[in-house]
Amino acid sequence: MPEGIGDRYHKETKYYPEKMSGRGLDWSSKPSPYKEYPRSRRIELPQLEPSSAMSLDEALRKRTSVRDYSDEPLSLRDLSYLLWASTGIQRVEQGYEFRTAPSAGALYPIDTYVVANRVEGIAAGLYHYAIRAHALEELRLGDLRLESARAALGQSICYDAAAVFVWTAIFYRSKWKYEQRGYRYIYMDAGHIGENLYLSATGLGLGACAVGALFDDELNRLLGVDGEEESAIYMAAVGHPL
Numbered sequence: 001m002p003e004g005i006g007d008r009y010h011k012e013t014k015y016y017p018e019k020m021s022g023r024g025l026d027w028s029s030k031p032s033p034y035k036e037y038p039r040s041r042r043i044e045l046p047q048l049e050p051s052s053a054m055s056l057d058e059a060l061r062k063r064t065s066v067r068d069y070s071d072e073p074l075s076l077r078d079l080s081y082l083l084w085a086s087t088g089i090q091r092v093e094q095g096y097e098f099r100t101a102p103s104a105g106a107l108y109p110i111d112t113y114v115v116a117n118r119v120e121g122i123a124a125g126l127y128h129y130a131i132r133a134h135a136l137e138e139l140r141l142g143d144l145r146l147e148s149a150r151a152a153l154g155q156s157i158c159y160d161a162a163a164v165f166v167w168t169a170i171f172y173r174s175k176w177k178y179e180q181r182g183y184r185y186i187y188m189d190a191g192h193i194g195e196n197l198y199l200s201a202t203g204l205g206l207g208a209c210a211v212g213a214l215f216d217d218e219l220n221r222l223l224g225v226d227g228e229e230e231s232a233i234y235m236a237a238v239g240h241p242l
């Protein structure tokens with residue numbers, strides 16, 4: 001196979017002991033790890049009370065990619081828990097908020113959007129997870145099942161799911177410190193969040209399936225993000241298993 005951009009990227013972003021000179025960071029330009037939609041209607045999410053108490057060991061043994069969902073809607077309580085478990089704030093240390101998933105440099109480059117197809121208590125549509133407020137920001141109402149399935153290379157799991165999580169990367173949050181190497185960490189961060197979602201969904205008796213096969217620009221249009229500063233990179237379908 002001829003060398004391609006991925007091979008070159010990997011080579012050119014390697015760390016070497018002799019080249020770790022240590023670039024000073026401009027703390028005044030550190031990007032905020034929180035995106036907010038201040039003009040959107042906010043929907044407070046219910047208190048965090050997981051509806052089941054499955055052990056981590058059991059969830060690890062049971063986790064699998066679930067692609068067939070029943071018509072049963074997702075409760076807002078379960079959606080609330082899934083959002084928190086995948087990327088919510090779980091502690092504050094010296095004034096800094098840390099999340100359920102690890103993140104390189106605690107820079108948190110990943111934002112979460114939810115395409116709600118069948119979620120009790122909220123209308124079908126597109127929402128953004130306001131992490132700090134543990135709330136949803138309503139971005140667009142309507143049946144987006146076809147649009148999200150099309151953006152996922154036509155995969156019907158996004159049409160059938162009760163909700164679809166879409167993760168975007170706001171690249172500068174990581175590039176501010178790690179420059180081009182930051183892309184490696186961004187995708188690792190998204191993977192951690194994805195596994196948190198898988199395990200928490202399993203723990204609630206729900207099914208999830210990661211979706212990496214997506215038409216980037218189509219999905220970015222659905223979200224209303226520019227695809228450069230912020231781009232969709234990963235999705236997951238969630239619902240009650242059939």
Ligand SMILES: Cc1cc2nc3c(=O)[nH]c(=O)nc-3n(C[C@H](O)[C@H](O)[C@H](O)COP(=O)(O)O)c2cc1C
Nearest residue numbers: 063064065066067155157194209210211212213214
């Ligand atoms: C990065 C990534 C992307 C994936 N993309 C898709 C996808 O687009 N469609 C799909 O049906 N499954 C997708 N999967 C799920 C894998 O097919 C699945 O994890 C794998 O077959 C192992 O099965 P298991 O998750 O049940 O253990 C993806 C998984 C990962 C980690």
